[in-house]
Amino acid sequence: MNFRRSLLALAAAATTLAALAPAAQAQQQHYKAEYKLSLVLGTAFPWGKGGEIWANLVRERTQGRINIKLYPGTSLVQGDQTREFTALRQGVIDLAVGSTINWSPQIKQLNLFSLPFLTPDFAAIDALTQGEPGRIIFQAIDRAGVVPLAWGENGYREISNSKHAIKSPADLKGLKICVVGSPLFLETFTALGANPTQMSWADAQPALASGAVDGQENPLAVYQAARLHTVGQKHLTLWGYVADPLIFVVNKDVWNSWTPADREIVRQAAIDAGKEEIGIARKGLVEADKPLLKELAGNGVTVTELSPAEREAFVKATRPVYDKWKSTVGSDLVNAAEKAIAGRAK
Numbered sequence: 001m002n003f004r005r006s007l008l009a010l011a012a013a014a015t016t017l018a019a020l021a022p023a024a025q026a027q028q029q030h031y032k033a034e035y036k037l038s039l040v041l042g043t044a045f046p047w048g049k050g051g052e053i054w055a056n057l058v059r060e061r062t063q064g065r066i067n068i069k070l071y072p073g074t075s076l077v078q079g080d081q082t083r084e085f086t087a088l089r090q091g092v093i094d095l096a097v098g099s100t101i102n103w104s105p106q107i108k109q110l111n112l113f114s115l116p117f118l119t120p121d122f123a124a125i126d127a128l129t130q131g132e133p134g135r136i137i138f139q140a141i142d143r144a145g146v147v148p149l150a151w152g153e154n155g156y157r158e159i160s161n162s163k164h165a166i167k168s169p170a171d172l173k174g175l176k177i178c179v180v181g182s183p184l185f186l187e188t189f190t191a192l193g194a195n196p197t198q199m200s201w202a203d204a205q206p207a208l209a210s211g212a213v214d215g216q217e218n219p220l221a222v223y224q225a226a227r228l229h230t231v232g233q234k235h236l237t238l239w240g241y242v243a244d245p246l247i248f249v250v251n252k253d254v255w256n257s258w259t260p261a262d263r264e265i266v267r268q269a270a271i272d273a274g275k276e277e278i279g280i281a282r283k284g285l286v287e288a289d290k291p292l293l294k295e296l297a298g299n300g301v302t303v304t305e306l307s308p309a310e311r312e313a314f315v316k317a318t319r320p321v322y323d324k325w326k327s328t329v330g331s332d333l334v335n336a337a338e339k340a341i342a343g344r345a346k
Ligand code: X2X
Pocket: 040, 041, 081, 099, 101, 102, 154, 180, 200, 201, 217, 218, 219, 222
């Protein structure tokens, strides 16, 4: 009798398992063999390293169920980085580590970080991304149909040019500067008397090399890894006018196709990769002797640091642009950002 009962129990268990297995299989079948991760900059840069760390963590922690391949150079949208967000939404891109600058034409709230001279230091960036403004921005991205998971960082954008040292807005007069992203950048540089021209990163490098443009603005880690001193960009001014955070995201349909457990793995891996990437992006700039500045000087680059009064002249010249864009970004969001920065841990 007992034996019979055990057999019955076994049979019941087998039936349950058999019923479960197809469900699990069905879920597995929705998984693609490979997921495409879009990046502007490759693994020679902190940005691309962040993508690589994320992909590796996901592959390890899902035992290969989710296999992510890197597509640097925004190659999935032929290098046109301002089309990256639309392609993400449409499913041409599965995942991305992207700059708020490149996605700001589609999501106006992302212009927040590009308001000139909003963030005075690294603690201010952290106050935004880890505080209420970061939550508001993630909601906006989510509403636009893309799942935001974690923050990373491209860095503070500093200005370089091939002509002369920039110490005041007058020194920018007439300089041809390439910029990317929304019209906010064109307005900021126009307010400073420069001659801005919109260009993707792919187009910017040959334009700098040929002298078609005089200058550019990018984080020091990008300047250094791209060896911009070799294309005549010998004058570098540290003005920290715009912080450039990155966001780790996933296309919504792809996200929904994963099991809840796998979603959690991908989210945690993005958070871990983001933290590590921010450390890489700030390397050489947060240590007391700022070794990156010495490296730059060693390459024959003139590094100009501004006195508070000199910096203030740039702040003043661009204030009308800040004020005008405040309503486009959203007054509530800008107010929340100013409050978070004022209350930051220093
Ligand atoms: O194009 C740029 O300047 C870059 C690489 O920094 C961005 O994608 C925002």
